[in-house]
Amino acid sequence: MARSGTTTKDDAHALFHSLRSAYSAIPTNLKIIDLYVVFAVLTALIQVVYMAIVGSFPFNSFLSGVLSCVGTAVLAVCLRIQVNKENKEFKDLPPERAFADFVLCNLVLHLVIMNFLG
Amino acid sequence: MASKVGIIVVVLAIASIYGAMAVFHTISESHRSAALELFSPVTGSFSSLEEAYEALRTLEVLGIKKKPDVKDHTCKSVVDTLSSVSSNSKDLYHALQVNGLLTCTISKGALTDVVSRLKEAVKDATSLLDYYHSVGGLLLVKHQNSEVDVILENADGILRSIKALSQSDGRWRYSSNNPESSTYAAGLAFETISGVISLAASPVDENLIGTLKKDIVKLFDSIEKYDDGSYYFDDKHIDASGHQGLLSATSAVVRGLTKFASTSESLNIPEDKILGLARFFLGVGVPGNSKDLYYQIDALSHLENNRVSVPLILSLPATVLSLTCKDKLKVKVSTVLGSTAPPLSVKLMQVFSSGSKDASVLRQELHFDPKEAIYTLDALPEGVDIGEYIFAFEIVLSDPEHKRKFATGGRTKVPVHVTGVVKVDNAKVAVLEGDIVESEKKLVLPGKNDLSLSANHLQKLQLSFVLTTPSGKPFKPHQAFLKLRHETGVEHIFIVGNSGKHFEITLDFLGLVEKFYYLSGQYDTVLTVGDAVMENSFLQPLGSIELDLPKAPEKAPQPPPQAVNPYSRYGPKAEIAHIFRAPEKRPPQEVSFAFLGLVLVPFLGFLVGLLRLGVNLKNFPTSPVPATFAILFHGGIAAVLLLYAFFWLKLDLFTTLKTLGVIGIFLMFVGHRTLSHLASASAKLKSA
Numbered sequence: 001m002a003r004s005g006t007t008t009k010d011d012a013h014a015l016f017h018s019l020r021s022a023y024s025a026i027p028t029n030l031k032i033i034d035l036y037v038v039f040a041v042l043t044a045l046i047q048v049v050y051m052a053i054v055g056s057f058p059f060n061s062f063l064s065g066v067l068s069c070v071g072t073a074v075l076a077v078c079l080r081i082q083v084n085k086e087n088k089e090f091k092d093l094p095p096e097r098a099f100a101d102f103v104l105c106n107l108v109l110h111l112v113i114m115n116f117l118g
Numbered sequence: 119m120a121s122k123v124g125i126i127v128v129v130l131a132i133a134s135i136y137g138a139m140a141v142f143h144t145i146s147e148s149h150r151s152a153a154l155e156l157f158s159p160v161t162g163s164f165s166s167l168e169e170a171y172e173a174l175r176t177l178e179v180l181g182i183k184k185k186p187d188v189k190d191h192t193c194k195s196v197v198d199t200l201s202s203v204s205s206n207s208k209d210l211y212h213a214l215q216v217n218g219l220l221t222c223t224i225s226k227g228a229l230t231d232v233v234s235r236l237k238e239a240v241k242d243a244t245s246l247l248d249y250y251h252s253v254g255g256l257l258l259v260k261h262q263n264s265e266v267d268v269i270l271e272n273a274d275g276i277l278r279s280i281k282a283l284s285q286s287d288g289r290w291r292y293s294s295n296n297p298e299s300s301t302y303a304a305g306l307a308f309e310t311i312s313g314v315i316s317l318a319a320s321p322v323d324e325n326l327i328g329t330l331k332k333d334i335v336k337l338f339d340s341i342e343k344y345d346d347g348s349y350y351f352d353d354k355h356i357d358a359s360g361h362q363g364l365l366s367a368t369s370a371v372v373r374g375l376t377k378f379a380s381t382s383e384s385l386n387i388p389e390d391k392i393l394g395l396a397r398f399f400l401g402v403g404v405p406g407n408s409k410d411l412y413y414q415i416d417a418l419s420h421l422e423n424n425r426v427s428v429p430l431i432l433s434l435p436a437t438v439l440s441l442t443c444k445d446k447l448k449v450k451v452s453t454v455l456g457s458t459a460p461p462l463s464v465k466l467m468q469v470f471s472s473g474s475k476d477a478s479v480l481r482q483e484l485h486f487d488p489k490e491a492i493y494t495l496d497a498l499p500e501g502v503d504i505g506e507y508i509f510a511f512e513i514v515l516s517d518p519e520h521k522r523k524f525a526t527g528g529r530t531k532v533p534v535h536v537t538g539v540v541k542v543d544n545a546k547v548a549v550l551e552g553d554i555v556e557s558e559k560k561l562v563l564p565g566k567n568d569l570s571l572s573a574n575h576l577q578k579l580q581l582s583f584v585l586t587t588p589s590g591k592p593f594k595p596h597q598a599f600l601k602l603r604h605e606t607g608v609e610h611i612f613i614v615g616n617s618g619k620h621f622e623i624t625l626d627f628l629g630l631v632e633k634f635y636y637l638s639g640q641y642d643t644v645l646t647v648g649d650a651v652m653e654n655s656f657l658q659p660l661g662s663i664e665l666d667l668p669k670a671p672e673k674a675p676q677p678p679p680q681a682v683n684p685y686s687r688y689g690p691k692a693e694i695a696h697i698f699r700a701p702e703k704r705p706p707q708e709v710s711f712a713f714l715g716l717v718l719v720p721f722l723g724f725l726v727g728l729l730r731l732g733v734n735l736k737n738f739p740t741s742p743v744p745a746t747f748a749i750l751f752h753g754g755i756a757a758v759l760l761l762y763a764f765f766w767l768k769l770d771l772f773t774t775l776k777t778l779g780v781i782g783i784f785l786m787f788v789g790h791r792t793l794s795h796l797a798s799a800s801a802k803l804k805s806a
């Protein structure tokens with residue numbers, strides 16, 4: 001009987017708050033990685049909007065730009081999975097090793113991107 | 119049997135009339151100019167003494183003066199050859215030949231030396247050419263210098279060894295071990311034999327000379343003949359100098375024959391063969407190369423005055439006579455080189471018109487003009503109208519003694535063209551309807567005419583005229599054509615037929631409709647009448663006729679396509695300008711710059727977010743060695759990114775990869791150190 005007074009709006013608020021507090025609890029390095037992913041995706045979106053406005057004339061440049069952002073976002077997500085301590089699968093993998101993989105893969109991705117950029 | 123014989127006689131008679139008919143001209147200015155052109159040495163001197171002799175002899179016979187500078191150089195060569203020890207009998211022979219023409223100064227001692235060498239050569243001779251050169255050389259020395267003693271001792275023996283090389287058919291072999299025989303060799307042999315006879319110390323055995331004469335007569339049995347009455351010798355084998363041919367063989371035989379005849383009397387060669395040989399050499403015309411010219415001129419000079427018989431050539435300066443210009447028939451009789459003949463008279467015996475075998479015997483004598491040495495016929499015989507004729511002349515020598523000395527050749531037949539103006543009369547054109555004349559117009563031929571007739575396909579066109587020769591007889595020309603040409607260019611040609619003098623053609627358009635491809639319209643008419651002996655042959659446009667023909671049915675044949683003007687078909691075409699691909703539309707620069715700024719905004723947002731999260735560099739190693747590695751690690755990554763920037767701006771993939779490999783290895787090493795240090799540091803922290 002005590003719950004009847006709550007509306008959907010209140011439920012949404014409560015959900016939002018709980019998510020927010022849960023998110024604040026995670027370690028900082030994961031937050032850094034999340035921020036990096038958001039930055040990469042935003043950059044990709046801006047490039048798509050630009051292409052939508054002016055047309056896709058140097059199509060290779062557009063593709064390389066977008067794929068660079070998307071690729072680096074994907075690699076960051078992989079890094080996050082590997083670094084996250086709650087992930088039992090990667091318990092034995094030292095985070096420095098994961099970071100080294102991240103750097104290497106990014107460098108290779110960007111070599112290909114630079115070649116395709118034209 | 120008798121009928122067969124009769125037919126053979128008739129055939130032979132026809133052959134004899136049409137055979138032996140040609141015009142021969144004696145040596146003229148064209149020979150002299152050709153000689154000057156062919157024999158002027160390119161480098162100022164002749165390449166060999168043999169060539170020098172050929173050139174000098176030809177020029178001397180033709181009466182052309184030699185240049186003095188050539189003489190000096192050639193004389194020097196002659197003297198060198200005669201005094202040189204290495205010269206063989208062939209070189210000595212050629213040198214002596216040239217000396218005979220140039221008369222270079224040679225010491226008596228040198229000549230005696232030459233004579234002794236040549237006598238040695240005669241003794242050692244085995245082949246025909248050895249004998250030829252050595253005996254020839256000795257003979258030349260005898261003619262050039264009477265003081266030197268040149269006598270051949272064993273003349274009979276030499277003659278026998280030369281005779282041993284002869285063959286039964288009259289030809290000679292070059293040497294006893296070479297079975298090939300040639301007529302050219304026979305000529306050389308006769309020359310050598312005559313030389314031996316004139317150089318002999320004691321008179322030669324008469325029987326031997328008799329057998330040699332028989333050999334010459336036998337050789338003349340193998341003489342060959344052309345239809346125009348010239349005789350020649352053919353040589354199937356190549357002679358010693360490699361120059362094969364009728365001219366060289368015949369010339370050698372003529373030389374040998376005349377030289378032999380000069381040493382002994384009574385050589386029995388029929389005079390028509392000598393005349394035939396002269397005709398052969400004259401019939402060559404002007405040869406194109408120097409050797410052939412030499413052979414021709416040398417042989418003719420030997421025929422000019424020889425002891426067998428001297429040929430007399432009858433030639434006509436002009437074989438085309440015009441009745442309109444009242445040309446007179448002129449005849450020239452001279453020797454082969456053009457010198458005057460002995461006193462004689464020329465009679466015109468018969469005149470054959472083309473196609474007929476019979477002609478009356480005229481015996482008209484030609485009038486002699488001593489100033490120009492030409493025999494003229496005052497008036498052409500009666501009945502000679504325009505056309506092609508064969509005139510038969512006969513030469514009669516005034517002095518009966520000369521009959522043995524000169525060869526006149528009996529009847530000489532010469533083709534002559536007589537031309538004149540053909541009169542065209544009664545020319546008219548009519549358009550007939552059935553048989554009734556609808557319209558008639560008179561034509562002036564040859565002359566300007568401008569018809570304009572019209573006809574339809576049911577009518578006929580009739581053209582008629584009359585052709586007469588100057589003496590009033592009917593004349594049939596080679597060409598009598600009527601040509602109708604449509605305005606599109608399609609042409610039709612019709613032959614105008616005749617009956618006697620009257621020429622007529624009727625074009626029945628009803629039958630010609632299909633031939634004309636049903637093309638109506640204006641047709642230009644052209645009449646062509648022409649012949650070789652007609653001086654006023656004409657191709658006369660007559661005007662035009664307007665033809666009205668019915669329309670063409672479905673399946674009618676199309677007129678042939680007319681020739682395309684080649685300039686329009688193969689000429690230059692219109693120029694094609696290349697259309698370049700239109701470049702893509704690019705956005706204005708402001709928009710691009712705006713978005714450039716906009717793209718950098720998330721990056722700034724990232725940096726701001728990092729600050730808000732409270733990032734710190736506490737985990738950066740403080741002790742120097744790990745710190746260095748850490749710094750190098752970050753520096754390495756920065757270097758790679760810088761390299762990528764350069765790669766985009768300037769570099770190519772290969773240099774980039776090379777540099778990347780270098781930096782990568784460095785980075786791996788440094789990174790491994792740094793990260794392992796960090797890992798161990800965090801592990802220590804955990805355990806602690």
